[in-house]
Amino acid sequence: xxxxxxxxxxxxxxxxxxxxxxxxxxxxxxxxxxxxxxxxxxxxxxxxxxxxxxxxxxxxxxxxxxxxxxxxxxxxxxxxxxxxxxxxxxxxxxxxxxxxxxxxxxxxxxxxxxxxxxxxxxxxxxxxxxxxxxxxxxxxxxxxxxxxxxxxxxxxxxxxxxxxxxxxxxxxxxxxxxxxxxxxxxxxxxxxxxxxxxxxxxxxxxxxxxxxxxxxxxxxxxxxxxxxxxxxxxxxxxxxxxxxxxxxx
Amino acid sequence: xxxxxxxxxxxxxxxxxxxxxxxxxxxxxxxxxxxxxxxxxxxxxxxxxxxxxxxxxxxxxxxxxxxxxxxxxxxxxxxxxxxxxxxxxxxxxxxxxxxxxxxxxxxxxxxxxxxxxxxxxxxxxxxxxxxxxxxxxxxxxxxxxxxxxxxxxxxxxxxxxxxxxxxxxxxxxxxxxxxxxxxxxxxxxxxxxxxxxxxxxxxxxxxxxxxxxxxxxxxxxxxxxxxxxxxxxxxxxxxxxxxxxxxxxxxxxxxxxxxxxxxxxxxxxxxxxxxxxxxxxxxxxxx
Numbered sequence: 210x211x212x213x214x215x216x217x218x219x220x221x222x223x224x225x226x227x228x229x230x231x232x233x234x235x236x237x238x239x240x241x242x243x244x245x246x247x248x249x250x251x252x253x254x255x256x257x258x259x260x261x262x263x264x265x266x267x268x269x270x271x272x273x274x275x276x277x278x279x280x281x282x283x284x285x286x287x288x289x290x291x292x293x294x295x296x297x298x299x300x301x302x303x304x305x306x307x308x309x310x311x312x313x314x315x316x317x318x319x320x321x322x323x324x325x326x327x328x329x330x331x332x333x334x335x336x337x338x339x340x341x342x343x344x345x346x347x348x349x350x351x352x353x354x355x356x357x358x359x360x361x362x363x364x365x366x367x368x369x370x371x372x373x374x375x376x377x378x379x380x381x382x383x384x385x386x387x388x389x390x391x392x393x394x395x396x397x398x399x400x401x402x403x404x405x406x407x408x409x410x411x412x413x414x415x416x417x418x419x420x421x422x423x424x425x426x427x428x429x430x431x432x433x434x435x436x437x438x439x440x441x442x443x444x445x446x447x448x449x450x451x452x453x454x455x456x457x458x
Numbered sequence: 459x460x461x462x463x464x465x466x467x468x469x470x471x472x473x474x475x476x477x478x479x480x481x482x483x484x485x486x487x488x489x490x491x492x493x494x495x496x497x498x499x500x501x502x503x504x505x506x507x508x509x510x511x512x513x514x515x516x517x518x519x520x521x522x523x524x525x526x527x528x529x530x531x532x533x534x535x536x537x538x539x540x541x542x543x544x545x546x547x548x549x550x551x552x553x554x555x556x557x558x559x560x561x562x563x564x565x566x567x568x569x570x571x572x573x574x575x576x577x578x579x580x581x582x583x584x585x586x587x588x589x590x591x592x593x594x595x596x597x598x599x600x601x602x603x604x605x606x607x608x609x610x611x612x613x614x615x616x617x618x619x620x621x622x623x624x625x626x627x628x629x630x631x632x633x634x635x636x637x638x639x640x641x642x643x644x645x646x647x648x649x650x651x652x653x654x655x656x657x658x659x660x661x662x663x664x665x666x667x668x669x670x671x672x673x674x675x676x677x678x679x680x681x682x683x684x685x686x687x688x689x690x691x692x693x694x695x696x697x698x699x700x701x702x703x704x705x706x707x708x709x710x711x712x713x714x715x716x717x718x719x720x721x722x723x724x725x726x727x728x729x730x731x732x733x734x735x736x737x738x739x740x741x742x743x744x745x
Binding site for chain 1: 501576608621651653
């Protein structure tokens with residue numbers, strides 16, 4: 210029997226489960242990449258990994274440091290240029306799931322990855338948009354993974370880099386965004402999903418041992434909670450062993 | 459010898475074939491103070507050797523254009539070579555912040571820097587429009603974001619369907635500099651692996667320089683390779699290992715340890731400056 214899963218491991222395992230039935234996933238660096246490789250190992254060996262460096266169908270054995278490590282292009286089904294990646298593959302809606310992180314997330318799952326503070330005199334200058342805006346507008350759905358804290362889950366974004374559900378119901382349609390937008394925000398405490406009628410992120414799932422109060426306490430807005438939040442099924446031995454083996458490679 | 463054209467009508471006045479120059483001569487001839495310069499490379503094939511030569515020659519006031527300004531642009535910005543930065547993602551991928559980029563924007567060190575930022579899709583399409591000599595590109599993007607208020611993007615109605623689309627201005631750098639695996643004696647260049655936006659950057663630019671790992675007698679076709687005929691280039695310079703710590707697929711490997719180390723080296727202004735003095739300014743371009 211393995212050592213109990215850490216919150217970090219639970220978050221990655223839950224993210225990987227979300228990819229169990231996807232055909233294609235577009236992934237950024239860090240946790241999305243780990244979760245997607247884990248999903249290929251445990252749930253979905255045919256999952257097509259797409260990185261914005263242009264590598265389509267990459268099959269990395271190691272967790273890449275960057276989105277353009279040599280192992281990605283060497284194992285890819287095809288490698289395309291950046292204009293083609295964004296126009297033919299992402300923009301045209303050929304990717305099922307987009308997997309993103311962010312520095313700030315608001316109640317409508319809009320994302321900030323640009324600045325903390327004022328744009329012209331930022332307290333913290335973040336990397337910027339990268340591929341996120343178009344990934345979020347054009348992929349079939351978007352999964353966001355962030356740390357669950359008041360610093361990250363904020364009442365008001367300092368900068369709206371990437372539209373999730375805009376200002377609420379119908380916003381995506383009015384803006385001409387074609388994918389379904391964010392369907393889950395996976396944190397180290399649980400899972401938030403947009404309410405079908407209000408589009409507001411609602412706590413629908415708690416990881417083992419986490420309370421609703423903890424999640425509320427760590428959220429920067431008055432968090433809506435589902436009537437009966439599900440409890441995350443503990444990571445199986447197969448999931449945990451695969452994750453730990455992957456991280457040790 | 460035919461001199462390379464230097465005015466706006468460069469598309470009709472290019473030299474017949476790219477000239478094989480020494481890197482320092484190529485940079486001296488093709489890049490001037492105040493130029494807009496795109497040193498492209500999307501994680502792969504980043505032209506570090508050429509960027510370092512720009513610094514050794516003391517180029518100033520540059521408008522630096524690049525989708526992913528990573529370590530090389532961090533170095534150029536920290537050394538004070540940049541007046542303006544046009545970009546879409548300024549991070550050390552998988553590691554974290556670019557500290558010199560942040561210090562310039564947050565604290566005006568070593569001097570204030572103007573920025574224009576886009577999404578990757580926006581930048582890629584701007585290059586593609588430049589390569590096609592079109593004034594702008596259209597895409598689905600930007601709508602609903604705060605980027606609209608802070609960057610150069612407009613919205614147009616499709617004349618056929620009426621759909622509202624984002625329009626972004628073509629990029630036309632004065633100079634594009636890219637790195638490739640190999641060139642032949644006529645300056646025809648071949649690169650493979652992650653191709654990024656190098657082809658578009660070269661075709662969009664008024665002048666262009668390609669550094670290569672090696673000169674070969676004949677380019678052998680490779681799957682997925684990008685070939686740039688010598689007649690669209692101004693100069694080719696040999697720079698073995700010239701993309702390190704990035705990499706040239708099949709020849710060098712990405713030095714991930716250095717990308718991690720850079721986080722510490724670049725965090726402190728003095729340590730950064732000393733490192734640059736020792737490892738860049740104090741060296742000469744390999745012959």
